Every structure is written in structure tokens, then in C-alpha cells.
């Protein structure tokens with residue numbers, strides 16, 4: 001099983017890119033695991049602190065899949081800030097895509113990745129995207145989004161996420177609008193696929 005890990009700041013475009021990559025490889029061949037689903041239940045305070053997520057469970061799930069066993073992936077609900085009742089039963093496949101802000105921070109998780117990807121976008125663009133997304137999809141208040149960003153998201157980004165840019169095999173520039181040119185990111189997708197299947201090209 002080949003592992004592709006995608007890190008990057010909040011609203012850099014990780015989840016969108018990971019879904020596109022999974023669809024390109026084929027949902028019959030590639031699983032997708034989101035770090036956000038591994039939040040430790042009802043966390044109080046800073047959702048961007050490293051201790052809020054169960055990285056040990058992610059690692060043990062990866063090992064289960066590698067051993068050929070199915071796993072039960074938890075589901076986290078951003079609207080209620082807690083785990084939902086449902087789980088997804090996941091069977092092992094050829095490729096496992098992992099995505100999350102801190103998915104390359106811990107050494108044990110970083111080491112197991114066959115291809116490490118960092119999605120890069122400037123802070124102001126990420127805040128603007130997060131604002132639009134969180135108001136609509138996560139039912140947040142604009143003032144709360146800005147306060148949370150300045151007090152927690154931004155400082156934790158420079159502590160736990162940005163350093164991953166320096167260990168990445170592929171750095172994706174995701175500053176530009178995917179709506180104007182949706183296929184622009186496909187070039188990176190081919191490079192990543194070539195990398196896990198043995199070709200030498202890099203970005």
C-alpha cells in the first residue's frame with residue numbers, strides 16, 4: 001500500500017485537492033483519510049493544538065490497513081464540535097491518501113509517507129477562503145472566525161504546519177483560483193502518481 005500525505009495550512013485546499021486526487025486514481029483503488037475525523041471528541045479551547053487529535057489512532061489504522069485488515073474511521077462533525085455517531089468501515093486498497101494540517105508533523109506519521117505533499121497558499125487568501133467556507137459549511141460567525149484565526153489558527157500554523165513545507169517532496173502552489181482554471185492542479189496530480197509508481201519527475 002502506497003501512502004500519499006497532504007499537509008498545508010487551513011483552507012489551503014487540502015480536502016478539495018485530496019478528493020480530486022482520489023477520484024483521479026479511482027475510489028476503488030484509493031482510500032482517503034482526513035486528520036480532522038480524528039479529533040478527540042469534545043475538545044475545549046484550541047482546535048489547532050497538536051494534542052487535540054488522535055494521531056496514535058491514525059497510525060494504528062494505517063498499520064491495520066497495511067496488514068490487510070479493515071478499519072472503522074470515526075466521523076467528526078464541525079457543526080457540533082464533536083464526533084458524530086457514524087463511522088466509515090474502510091477496506092484496504094492500493095493507495096491511502098492522508099490529509100490534514102498536522103499530518104506530516106509527527107515523525108512516525110511523516111516517515112511512513114511514500115510521497116509528502118505540501119499545499120501552499122498565502123495567509124490572507126487562506127483566511128478569505130476559510131471565512132467563506134466556515135460561514136456556509138461550518139455555520140460560524142464572521143467575528144468568531146477572525147478571532148479564532150488570529151489567536152489560535154495562525155500561531156499554531158507556524159508551529160505545527162508550516163515546517164512541513166521543508167520536508168515535502170512536492171510543493172503545490174494553490175494561490176490561484178481553481179474556478180478559473182480547474183485543471184491547473186492536474187499537473188501536480190500526475191507528478192504525485194508518477195512518484196508513487198516509480199517515475200523520477202519532481203516539482
Ligand code: ADP
Pocket residue numbers: 008009010011012013014015016017129130132133174175176177178179
Ligand atoms: P482545507 O481542507 O485545506 O482547509 P478546502 O479544500 O476545504 O481546504 O478549501 C477551503 C475553501 O477554499 C473551500 O471552500 C474550497 O472550495 C476553496 N478552495 C480550495 N482551493 C481553492 C482554489 N485553488 N481556488 C479557489 N478556492 C479554493
Ligand code: C5P
Pocket residue numbers: 009010011014015036039047048077078080081082100101153
Ligand atoms: O480543513 P481545515 O484544514 O481547515 O481543518 C482544520 C481546521 O478546522 C483547524 O484550523 C481548526 O481551527 C478547525 N476546527 C474548527 N472547529 C472544530 C474543529 C476544527 O474550527 N470543532
Ligand code: MG
Pocket residue numbers: 014015016
Ligand atoms: Mg479540510
